Amino acid sequence: MKNFPVFVFPISLEFYLNARHTHKQLLTVYNPYDFSVNFKVLCTSPNKFTVIDPEGVIAPQSCIDIVVRYTQPSASHCDAVEKFRITMYDRNTQQALGKRDIPTKLMEGEPSSTNQESFGENFHPLVSRAASIRATEDHSRVACAHPTHLRDHQPVNIVAVAVSVCCIVALLLPTQPEQVVKSQWPEWLHIGSNLKLVFSFVLGLVSMLVLRP
Numbered sequence: 001m002k003n004f005p006v007f008v009f010p011i012s013l014e015f016y017l018n019a020r021h022t023h024k025q026l027l028t029v030y031n032p033y034d035f036s037v038n039f040k041v042l043c044t045s046p047n048k049f050t051v052i053d054p055e056g057v058i059a060p061q062s063c064i065d066i067v068v069r070y071t072q073p074s075a076s077h078c079d080a081v082e083k084f085r086i087t088m089y090d091r092n093t094q095q096a097l098g099k100r101d102i103p104t105k106l107m108e109g110e111p112s113s114t115n116q117e118s119f120g121e122n123f124h125p126l127v128s129r130a131a132s133i134r135a136t137e138d139h140s141r142v143a144c145a146h147p148t149h150l151r152d153h154q155p156v157n158i159v160a161v162a163v164s165v166c167c168i169v170a171l172l173l174p175t176q177p178e179q180v181v182k183s184q185w186p187e188w189l190h191i192g193s194n195l196k197l198v199f200s201f202v203l204g205l206v207s208m209l210v211l212r213p
Contacts, residue, residue, distance in 0.1 A: 004098035006088055007032060013084075013104035015070045016111050023073060027066040027102065029086055031058035037097060038089040041066060045082045048072045057091065070106065078108045167203035 007030040016022045031037050041054040052067040068084070084102040089095065 002095070002097045004033075004088060006086055006098045006100035008086055008100050008102060010102075012102060013068065014111075015073065015104065015106045017073050017075065017078060017106060017108050019110040022111065023070045025068050027068055027084070027086070028063055029058060029066060030063045031088075032061060034060050036060055036091050038091050038094070039064075040087050040089070042085045042087070043082065048077065048082065049084075051084075058088075068104075073106060075108070077106045079105065081105050164203055164207065167200070 009028045009030070013025055013027070014022070015025070027041075029039055037058050039055060039058055041051050043049055043051070048071060050069040050071050052069075054066070056064065058064050066086075082104050084104060085099055086102065087099040088097045090097055
């Protein structure tokens with residue numbers, strides 16, 4: 001037998017004597033490989049269980065569900081550990097590739113229901129937690145609305161507006177290389193292209209400061 005890992009979920013089964021809904025459970029067998037495999041299910045006590053489709057084929061990178069029924073639940077069978085063995089085979093050579101044993105047990109009574117005490121001190125029911133989250137979100141929404149209301153009534157930054165006007169006027173002045181063309185502006189008002197780029201950059205920064213929401 002080769003040593004291929006066999007992936008099965010869950011890794012164990014627990015049936016409860018007084019809970020009929022637990023007498024039928026599923027075993028999911030995964031085939032993560034790039035080739036199809038055959039599988040077969042064996043049991044140490046086949047008279048106690050019924051397995052639907054105990055053998056078959058699993059396609060590459062697929063899985064299959066195996067239905068397991070406990071057909072003879074009895075108090076005399078409680079706490080007795082049985083095992084299912086799932087074996088994978090090569091489809092061509094029928095050589096065993098790997099196996100996995102799944103222990104199972106019949107328990108007395110019913111499965112214990114989850115109660116609040118089992119969560120411990122640091123855990124709370126989801127309903128209460130969701131309510132607290134909604135209350136926090138409402139409070140945050142109100143808190144965020146208040147600064148927005150104040151921002152709408154802030155006075156206009158006069159310095160920023162003045163700088164913007166100066167930059168716009170500077171950009172409208174003629175450029176120094178235009179000396180060939182006659183201009184009504186005096187020569188000292190002709191500014192260079194590099195200086196105009198600086199004024200454009202400052203105007204963009206001031207516009208972001210004034211027009212931001």
